[in-house]
Amino acid sequence: MDRIRIVGGERLTGTIRISGAKNAALPLMIASLLTDETLTLHGMPRLADVALLARILGNHGVDVTIAGKRAGQDSNDGQTYKLTAAEIVDTTAPYEMVARMRASFWVLAPILARCGEAKVSLPGGCAIGTRPVDLHLVALEALGADIELDAGYVIAKRPRALKGARIHLEKVSVGATHNALMAAVLAEGDTEIVNAAREPEVGDLAACLVAMGAKIEGIGTSTLQIQGVPSLHGAAHRVLPDRIETGTYAMAAAITGGDIFLEGARAELLQEALVALRSTGVEVYEEEGGLRVSRTGSLEAVSVETQPFPGFPTDLQAQLMALMCTAKGVSEVRETIFENRFMHVQELARLGARIDLRGDTALVHGVSGLRGAPVMATDLRASVSLIIAGLAAQGETTIGRVYHLDRGFDRLEEKLRKCGAQIDRIAG
Ligand SMILES: CC(=O)N[C@H]1[C@@H](OP(=O)(O)OP(=O)(O)OC[C@H]2O[C@@H](n3ccc(=O)[nH]c3=O)[C@H](O)[C@@H]2O)O[C@H](CO)[C@@H](O)[C@@H]1O
Numbered sequence: 001m002d003r004i005r006i007v008g009g010e011r012l013t014g015t016i017r018i019s020g021a022k023n024a025a026l027p028l029m030i031a032s033l034l035t036d037e038t039l040t041l042h043g044m045p046r047l048a049d050v051a052l053l054a055r056i057l058g059n060h061g062v063d064v065t066i067a068g069k070r071a072g073q074d075s076n077d078g079q080t081y082k083l084t085a086a087e088i089v090d091t092t093a094p095y096e097m098v099a100r101m102r103a104s105f106w107v108l109a110p111i112l113a114r115c116g117e118a119k120v121s122l123p124g125g126c127a128i129g130t131r132p133v134d135l136h137l138v139a140l141e142a143l144g145a146d147i148e149l150d151a152g153y154v155i156a157k158r159p160r161a162l163k164g165a166r167i168h169l170e171k172v173s174v175g176a177t178h179n180a181l182m183a184a185v186l187a188e189g190d191t192e193i194v195n196a197a198r199e200p201e202v203g204d205l206a207a208c209l210v211a212m213g214a215k216i217e218g219i220g221t222s223t224l225q226i227q228g229v230p231s232l233h234g235a236a237h238r239v240l241p242d243r244i245e246t247g248t249y250a251m252a253a254a255i256t257g258g259d260i261f262l263e264g265a266r267a268e269l270l271q272e273a274l275v276a277l278r279s280t281g282v283e284v285y286e287e288e289g290g291l292r293v294s295r296t297g298s299l300e301a302v303s304v305e306t307q308p309f310p311g312f313p314t315d316l317q318a319q320l321m322a323l324m325c326t327a328k329g330v331s332e333v334r335e336t337i338f339e340n341r342f343m344h345v346q347e348l349a350r351l352g353a354r355i356d357l358r359g360d361t362a363l364v365h366g367v368s369g370l371r372g373a374p375v376m377a378t379d380l381r382a383s384v385s386l387i388i389a390g391l392a393a394q395g396e397t398t399i400g401r402v403y404h405l406d407r408g409f410d411r412l413e414e415k416l417r418k419c420g421a422q423i424d425r426i427a428g
Pocket residue numbers: 023102129130131132133134135136137171172173174175176197199307308309313314315336337338
């Protein structure tokens with residue numbers, strides 16, 4: 001299993017080009033199931049999750065062609081995917097595939113809408129909490145689907161057509177909003193999704209669906225109004241820049257007292273994350289074509305609570321915690337989305353961090369410095385928090401189980417190395 005080795009203490013300077021967002025790319029690829037014409041996606045990130053989803057979609061009959069340089073080749077641009085679901089040949093998404101990536105559960109709605117039935121394994125993904133799917137199923141039932149659970153599979157059937165309805169999502173759920181939206185665009189009549197997730201990746205999916213001929217109002221708000229259409233057509237769409245990758249490299253710049261231009265990053269995608277970063281003393285400026293992040297003064301403690309967008313994102317919680325390890329004072333980090341998203345705490349402690357866990361809250365007592373050590377990645381964002389800490393730690397840090405990292409970070413070592421980090425991958 002590959003490991004990443006970092007020799008910390010280098011100040012990062014330079015430019016990092018932000019890739020397309022994983023959490024937008026995956027639902028966009030799945031949207032290709034909604035039409036028999038070609039969906040072209042530009043600016044796709046080179047990620048293990050994207051490659052795995054391409055295989056899963058291939059099993060359903062989607063023809064996938066990829067243009068652009070592959071991982072490891074020197075290119076700043078993302079890849080272009082052409083996805084054509086001329087015919088859906090298999091309406092089952094098997095356990096072996098779906099268990100490896102939670103997002104693949106979202107094939108449920110488009111396959112159901114288009115083929116009349118779908119059998120999809122209950123999902124897997126990062127071990128950060130129980131991650132139920134009840135809201136997804138309630139939404140599809142509201143549109144007239146008949147749902148059964150059998151041997152770990154969701155079996156959904158629809159009558160002749162799904163029927164538009166009012167769907168009230170009890171809790172803000174990105175995944176349930178994706179599934180509800182993809183079912184509603186092909187339902188007969190009007191649907192209203194109330195308490196929809198406002199995450200930019202939901203907006204990106206909705207914008208792509210509109211380009212494919214869907215009728216959706218209220219994009220970017222918590223009420224989505226959809227007028228169903230009989231069919232969708234092909235379209236071309238560029239994937240949104242990754243706000244989590246943006247926040248992650250912003251924190252890498254900050255912890256090393258560096259100065260990095262994040263090319264392609266957009267401030268409006270960060271919201272509370274930007275507020276939190278600035279209150280730690282980090283300077284963030286909007287410049288032509290991106291954001292500049294630098295730190296010259298001391299790092300100050302900050303308290304955050306994870307919330308749905310525009311709140312502080314759960315996907316940046318681990319990274320902020322790493323940053324706060326060397327801040328002045330005590331930071332309070334409360335996780336409200338997932339009940340088990342603190343696996344990075346014990347690994348950060350190996351690097352010398354002082355963190356007390358009290359239920360859903362971590363109290364991070366800033367220390368004067370971290371020291372390198374061998375650590376283990378436990379999930380996607382936890383693993384990158386160890387990279388951030390390792391960049392600031394004196395001496396060598398090695399991070400095991402980096403396959404978690406490869407799920408969601410496009411050429412991370414290459415990007416950091418270009419800014420002066422001493423980081424490499426040890427194969428084995
Ligand atoms: C709102 C939110 O921050 N969502 C995050 C969530 O999306 P993801 O789509 O994985 O999860 P949801 O947004 O659906 O979950 C949000 C909350 O709702 C609960 N829930 C969800 C579905 C359901 O049917 N029943 C239910 O109770 C979940 O347990 C969780 O507490 O994880 C992703 C990966 O880390 C992040 O990118 C998303 O930003």
